Amino acid sequence: EPEVTQTPSHQVTQMGQEVILRCVPISNHLYFYWYRQILGQKVEFLVSFYNNEISEKSEIFDDQFSVERPDGSNFTLKIRSTKLEDSAMYFCASSRDRGNQPQHFGDGTRLSIL
Amino acid sequence: SQQGEEDPQALSIQEGENATMNCSYKTSINNLQWYRQNSGRGLVHLILIRSNEREKHSGRLRVTLDTSKKSSSLLITASRAADTASYFCATDVLEYGNKLVFGAGTILRVKS
Numbered sequence: 001e002p003e004v005t006q007t008p009s010h011q012v013t014q015m016g017q018e019v020i021l022r023c024v025p026i027s028n029h030l031y032f033y034w035y036r037q038i039l040g041q042k043v044e045f046l047v048s049f050y051n052n053e054i055s056e057k058s059e060i061f062d063d064q065f066s067v068e069r070p071d072g073s074n075f076t077l078k079i080r081s082t083k084l085e086d087s088a089m090y091f092c093a094s095s096r097d098r099g100n101q102p103q104h105f106g107d108g109t110r111l112s113i114l
Numbered sequence: 115s116q117q118g119e120e121d122p123q124a125l126s127i128q129e130g131e132n133a134t135m136n137c138s139y140k141t142s143i144n145n146l147q148w149y150r151q152n153s154g155r156g157l158v159h160l161i162l163i164r165s166n167e168r169e170k171h172s173g174r175l176r177v178t179l180d181t182s183k184k185s186s187s188l189l190i191t192a193s194r195a196a197d198t199a200s201y202f203c204a205t206d207v208l209e210y211g212n213k214l215v216f217g218a219g220t221i222l223r224v225k226s
Binding site for chain 2: 004031033042043044045048055056091095098099100104107
């Protein structure tokens with residue numbers, strides 16, 4: 001069964017450094033998402049992306065964050081200048097379409113900011 | 115409480131028993147989805163129930179939705195040790211389209 005894949009599984013970065021998290025969504029899906037889960041807290045929506053542009057973003061997704069679909073398969077989340085509070089599990093998801101479609105999640109990237 | 119609150123927070127049962135988890139939410143929704151998360155892993159989609167549906171089945175899973183009470187339940191029948199995981203409800207909020215709002219989850223432990 002097709003799945004969403006994320007790399008790396010674990011990323012350790014110094015505070016202030018830039019980090020790029022990578023995702024390969026399911027191939028025939030059109031909508032892409034990033035969520036994060038701080039340890040012990042709820043899964044939180046960050047951003048949704050469709051047709052090469054952001055369709056919605058949360059308050060968390062400030063100017064330090066950006067997303068890109070650099071080619072036909074990858075979907076990336078960049079954090080420009082990481083902070084300690086960015087430490088979390090970051091999940092990529094994709095769905096075939098919007099509206100009453102399940103979102104399929106990857107296994108996540110654990111980001112640790114030192 | 116916030117959108118998508120599950121109860122109980124934790125549930126421990128014996129293998130073969132049924133497990134019921136509940137979810138409440140506050141706003142109008144397109145649909146409600148249930149996910150499972152094994153420790154340290156990603157979220158696995160279990161079932162989606164639309165706002166105009168009242169009940170849905172998938173294998174040993176049964177989900178109900180009561181939009182008048184803004185609540186849903188997930189029933190796992192004949193539980194197995196492999197069902198041990200965290201279970202989350204997530205609401206696809208009407209005005210936001212595909213943004214999922216997750217609850218805090220129920221930790222289910224099935225003892226063999």
